[in-house]
Amino acid sequence: MQSAQAERLVGVGIPEITPSGEQEPAGHLLIVDDQPHSRLLLGDLLESIGYRVSEAENGQQALQMLPTLQPDLILLDVMMPGLDGFEVCRRIKADEETRLIPVVLITAAGGRKNRVRGIEVGADDFLSKPFDEAELLARVRFLVYQKHLNEDLDHAAQVLFAIARSVESRDPTTGDHCERLAQLAKAFGEFLQLPRPLIKALTWGAYLHDIGKVGIPDAILSKTGKHTPEEWEVMKSHVLIGEEICRPLRTMKDVLPLIRHHHERWDGSGYPDGLKGEEIPLVARIFQIADIYDALTSERPYKRAFTVQEAMDILREETAKGWRDPYLVERFFEFLRSRLPQLE
Numbered sequence: 012m013q014s015a016q017a018e019r020l021v022g023v024g025i026p027e028i029t030p031s032g033e034q035e036p037a038g039h040l041l042i043v044d045d046q047p048h049s050r051l052l053l054g055d056l057l058e059s060i061g062y063r064v065s066e067a068e069n070g071q072q073a074l075q076m077l078p079t080l081q082p083d084l085i086l087l088d089v090m091m092p093g094l095d096g097f098e099v100c101r102r103i104k105a106d107e108e109t110r111l112i113p114v115v116l117i118t119a120a121g122g123r124k125n126r127v128r129g130i131e132v133g134a135d136d137f138l139s140k141p142f143d144e145a146e147l148l149a150r151v152r153f154l155v156y157q158k159h160l161n162e163d164l165d166h167a168a169q170v171l172f173a174i175a176r177s178v179e180s181r182d183p184t185t186g187d188h189c190e191r192l193a194q195l196a197k198a199f200g201e202f203l204q205l206p207r208p209l210i211k212a213l214t215w216g217a218y219l220h221d222i223g224k225v226g227i228p229d230a231i232l233s234k235t236g237k238h239t240p241e242e243w244e245v246m247k248s249h250v251l252i253g254e255e256i257c258r259p260l261r262t263m264k265d266v267l268p269l270i271r272h273h274h275e276r277w278d279g280s281g282y283p284d285g286l287k288g289e290e291i292p293l294v295a296r297i298f299q300i301a302d303i304y305d306a307l308t309s310e311r312p313y314k315r316a317f318t319v320q321e322a323m324d325i326l327r328e329e330t331a332k333g334w335r336d337p338y339l340v341e342r343f344f345e346f347l348r349s350r351l352p353q354l355e
Contacts, residue, residue, distance in 0.1 A: 038155040039063040043073040044088040070094030077109050083155045089118035097132050104133030113154040168262055175222040193217035196301040202346045212265035212294050220273050223253025247282050268292035273299045278333030296336045300343050
């Protein structure tokens with residue numbers, strides 16, 4: 012009977028994981044062990060079923076190989092001279108370029124203490140010596156598939172970011188708005204001590220919040236005069252288009268509320284759903300304050316760049332009208348004062 016995990020993998024175009032192992036995935040594995048006999052044993056086993064295998068005799072050599080090797084999985088012995096397996100794993104998972112590579116820690120010393128330490132440094136799985144060959148192959152097979160799945164999701168996300176940049180380039184008046192906004196929103200989120208997923212959503216949202224404008228005709232998007240009611244309805248649809256573009260990617264789950272709702276208003280007069288108060292997702296309420304502030308303090312062909320104080324005054328006015336979350340606006344002012352002590 013096919014597992015739910017296998018069904019999900021088949022659904023995204025990854026070859027099915029079968030109990031018999033009839034479809035072995037193509038993959039490149041790195042074995043890191045100071046014992047030549049152990050490397051030979053593992054290497055022969057894995058090569059016999061179609062994997063490519065590279066070897067490193069210590070942790071330092073493995074770290075030096077990774078930038079060019081980029082293996083699909085690392086089998087890492089824990090007890091090695093110099094850098095032990097725990098430290099090597101920690102460094103692999105701390106590096107943005109290698110953190111998605113699955114790491115299996117192999118140790119002769121089992122027990123809870125070693126497993127807890129392995130979890131703390133980011134290990135994806137554990138095997139104890141002497142290992143069972145069937146168990147080893149099953150775990151390797153699954154983790155290589157998982158790595159390929161993560162890469163597919165990552166590549167799709169990069170396509171979305173490229174589309175978002177092309178949308179921004181259609182309006183040359185905004186300059187580096189997305190880059191500035193990403194830094195500002197991330198810093199504000201950290202000031203608010205938000206959980207990591209929401210900070211990531213704020214950062215990604217800076218690039219993706221207007222991606223739906225790719226579906227808005229140039230005649231409407233670039234119009235300098237006032238939009239007709241019909242044109243304004245088309246313009247407002249960009250948040251719905253953006254949500255639909257990003258929805259298929261599960262990595263965008265936390266960003267979708269920001270994309271859809273960053274034009275809602277505290278009093279319910281915004282769009283697309285007329286949400287009011289705390290009905291508006293927190294990430295959207297936070298983001299829109301940073302978005303407005305950056306727009307106010309940036310020079311555009313139709314306006315000068317307002318000073319920080321002027322921008323704060325405008326945000327106060329909009330809050331008094333009922334458009335912004337009063338608590339978050341005050342927290343944003345605290346955030347600005349922490350960065351610019353000269354502010355009142």
